[in-house]
Amino acid sequence: MEKWQIPKAQFMCDNAAKLRFLHFCLFHPDTAGRFWSGCCVFSIASHRFFLFRSMTILAWNVRGLSNRDTIRALRNSVQKFLPNIVFLSETKQKKRYLEKIRMKMKFSHCYYEEPHGLARGLSLWWSNDTQVTILRSGRHFIDAKISVNGETEWFGSFIYGPPYREEKQQFWEMMAKLRSGSEDCWLVIGDSNVVASQEEKLGGAPFNPNEAKAYFDFVDHMGLLDLPISRGTFTWSNHRSDEEAILEKLDRALCSLEWSARFLKAVGMLDVAIGSDHAPILILPQVQKGKYRRDFKFESKWLLEEECTSTIQTSWKTTLQPRPSHRFGSKLRRTKLSLIKWSKLKTRVNWLTRSRSIKGNN
Numbered sequence: 001m002e003k004w005q006i007p008k009a010q011f012m013c014d015n016a017a018k019l020r021f022l023h024f025c026l027f028h029p030d031t032a033g034r035f036w037s038g039c040c041v042f043s044i045a046s047h048r049f050f051l052f053r054s055m056t057i058l059a060w061n062v063r064g065l066s067n068r069d070t071i072r073a074l075r076n077s078v079q080k081f082l083p084n085i086v087f088l089s090e091t092k093q094k095k096r097y098l099e100k101i102r103m104k105m106k107f108s109h110c111y112y113e114e115p116h117g118l119a120r121g122l123s124l125w126w127s128n129d130t131q132v133t134i135l136r137s138g139r140h141f142i143d144a145k146i147s148v149n150g151e152t153e154w155f156g157s158f159i160y161g162p163p164y165r166e167e168k169q170q171f172w173e174m175m176a177k178l179r180s181g182s183e184d185c186w187l188v189i190g191d192s193n194v195v196a197s198q199e200e201k202l203g204g205a206p207f208n209p210n211e212a213k214a215y216f217d218f219v220d221h222m223g224l225l226d227l228p229i230s231r232g233t234f235t236w237s238n239h240r241s242d243e244e245a246i247l248e249k250l251d252r253a254l255c256s257l258e259w260s261a262r263f264l265k266a267v268g269m270l271d272v273a274i275g276s277d278h279a280p281i282l283i284l285p286q287v288q289k290g291k292y293r294r295d296f297k298f299e300s301k302w303l304l305e306e307e308c309t310s311t312i313q314t315s316w317k318t319t320l321q322p323r324p325s326h327r328f329g330s331k332l333r334r335t336k337l338s339l340i341k342w343s344k345l346k347t348r349v350n351w352l353t354r355s356r357s358i359k360g361n362n
Contacts (some may be wrong), residue, residue, distance in 0.1 A: 056084055060087070061089045062283070065091045089123075091121035131146070141287070185258040203247060236248045
């Protein structure tokens with residue numbers, strides 16, 4: 001556990017001043033993320049208070065960790081989000097070189113899968129407040145049992161999916177053997193090297209469901225959910241413009257129902273892709289500060305409106321997902337958005353009608 005280093009001047013102040021300083025650190029926009037994500041101990045009036053680091057994971061296909069821009073971008077992400085766990089794929093570097101970077105970024109523990117020649121290479125770093133037990137590993141994955149701040153353990157599999165079609169079937173079949181079933185608390189995160197629908201691809205050849213069959217079988221068999229990722233749809237780009245540009249969602253986070261229930265507020269987010277053609281994925285303990293968005297709630301009074309029924313039927317018939325497990329979620333999201341749009345329009349029309357009625361009476 002790390003001690004919270006309060007400036008010396010603060011020790012000369014009374015307890016009220018310490019509380020004001022604490023409030024500033026926790027809630028000020030420039031410092032809140034750092035202190036909420038950290039683990040510290042402080043004392044006020046001889047009472048000890050504890051602030052524990054929340055679970056934050058960063059996973060990134062760096063496509064070689066020799067580029068200065070990539071290293072700088074990684075350091076900035078670590079300083080900004082203070083992740084407990086960092087997973088890097090395609091490092092293309094030996095352990096000796098990677099250890100220098102890890103120590104500069106203040107991670108206490110590590111595990112490596114050495115690259116094969118100039119290809120592949122996996123790195124897993126974690127902090128002191130995180131307990132990680134490596135269960136098994138290979139060229140394309142690291143499987144571990146994880147606990148943060150002594151909380152209940154869960155399983156984490158950090159992956160770099162094979163880019164070649166002939167290896168995909170074997171890889172996803174092997175992944176299915178890691179866990180006994182959907183009742184396990186399990187997170188799978190990393191570069192899957194799979195496009196799961198046409199919505200996850202822009203440009204290039206059309207989406208081919210046959211290329212993702214092994215992935216779909218794995219997801220359906222294990223009962224995993226694709227954790228929504230904010231700040232962008234696509235995680236990979238060929239860095240070309242106009243008609244030659246191709247964007248795809250290759251990096252993702254999959255979780256079991258048990259993991260989703262345990263980490264109800266956990267959200268996925270993309271960071272800026274610098275030095276690599278992949279964008280880093282972050283799993284954060286809760287939604288970052290920003291514009292407040294109300295949760296969607298279906299109003300029972302809507303059932304009295306014929307337009308509501310037709311809106312639901314039209315939205316439910318529309319689907320772009322080839323697999324049943326993805327199709328259901330897609331239908332729900334599309335129906336929700338259609339109902340939100342319809343309700344806003346209905347509210348606007350009702351307000352205008354009432355306004356004209358009042359003016360007419362006057």
